[in-house]
Amino acid sequence: MHFMTALRAAWRTRNSLLCVGLDPDPTRFPAHLHGQPDAIFRFCSAIVDATADLVCCFKPQIAYFAAQRAEDQLEALIAHIHARHPGTPVILDAKRGDIGSTAGQYAVEAFERFGADAITVNPYMGRDSVEPWLDYADKGVILLCRTSNPGGSDLQFLDVGGGERLFERVARLVAREWNASGNCSLVVGATFPDEIARVRELVGDMPLLVPGIGAQGGDIAATVQAGRSADGTGLMINSSRAILYAGTDDDFAAAARRAALDTRNAINRHR
Numbered sequence: 001m002h003f004m005t006a007l008r009a010a011w012r013t014r015n016s017l018l019c020v021g022l023d024p025d026p027t028r029f030p031a032h033l034h035g036q037p038d039a040i041f042r043f044c045s046a047i048v049d050a051t052a053d054l055v056c057c058f059k060p061q062i063a064y065f066a067a068q069r070a071e072d073q074l075e076a077l078i079a080h081i082h083a084r085h086p087g088t089p090v091i092l093d094a095k096r097g098d099i100g101s102t103a104g105q106y107a108v109e110a111f112e113r114f115g116a117d118a119i120t121v122n123p124y125m126g127r128d129s130v131e132p133w134l135d136y137a138d139k140g141v142i143l144l145c146r147t148s149n150p151g152g153s154d155l156q157f158l159d160v161g162g163g164e165r166l167f168e169r170v171a172r173l174v175a176r177e178w179n180a181s182g183n184c185s186l187v188v189g190a191t192f193p194d195e196i197a198r199v200r201e202l203v204g205d206m207p208l209l210v211p212g213i214g215a216q217g218g219d220i221a222a223t224v225q226a227g228r229s230a231d232g233t234g235l236m237i238n239s240s241r242a243i244l245y246a247g248t249d250d251d252f253a254a255a256a257r258r259a260a261l262d263t264r265n266a267i268n269r270h271r
């Protein structure tokens, strides 16, 4: 199924704009998982099973798996999500960006090896570097636009001519020229609601991935009000650490569920 079709269906059937980010840090796992060879899979799959009915998508961050030599557990986790929770899109957060021939290999890795439904991509190398991703017309291509970190302003705020800032150029380019298959989305940080509103103005109802609530302190009300589309959807609002590590003991998955439920409800109050 096309990523966008699955996402829209999940917004509706789960009544949720929440994306749970899967950023597994073994030093923060409950004690009973320490030293277990498949601890990352067991931790993440427990979080997934406890929260799947509350989310519109999941977003595993590849660095957390690769750093632990656990790519096989990432592969198994994505297969688990598809098998046990069909209709829940998986965004592989890898922020890739390279010349076309190499980008093509990254695309095979993301979509064919890992089986992801969407990918985060750095647009900085331009159109030909993004083309191999766009060629997978049924997969989501989520381009960095206005990132959540403070240093995002260093480059993304540069005036690229006529008062237009770089992140605005990215938004305009993606909406007008790169989105021929309707599979593009943009990353805009929850820590910058004014820019969320500006991007929404530029891209119509294109879905936005919005990280930065929870551990990074972004404001849920301001995020939703600035970014929702006309029908009250249009957003994948990511929270990782605040949900994953809501509990520290054997009941970590139940604690994650409570945190996910509170976050989903807080988002829904402002739609």
Ligand SMILES: O=C(O)c1cc(=O)[nH]c(=O)n1[C@@H]1O[C@H](COP(=O)(O)O)[C@@H](O)[C@H]1O
Pocket: 021, 023, 061, 093, 095, 120, 146, 147, 148, 149, 187, 188, 189, 211, 212, 213, 214, 215, 216, 238, 239, 240, 241, 242
């Ligand atoms: O592309 C992303 O997901 C992303 C973009 C961005 O601008 N800021 C950002 O925090 N992220 C990711 O979103 C997640 C945020 O995690 P928490 O701060 O723990 O909720 C991490 O996986 C980041 O790598």
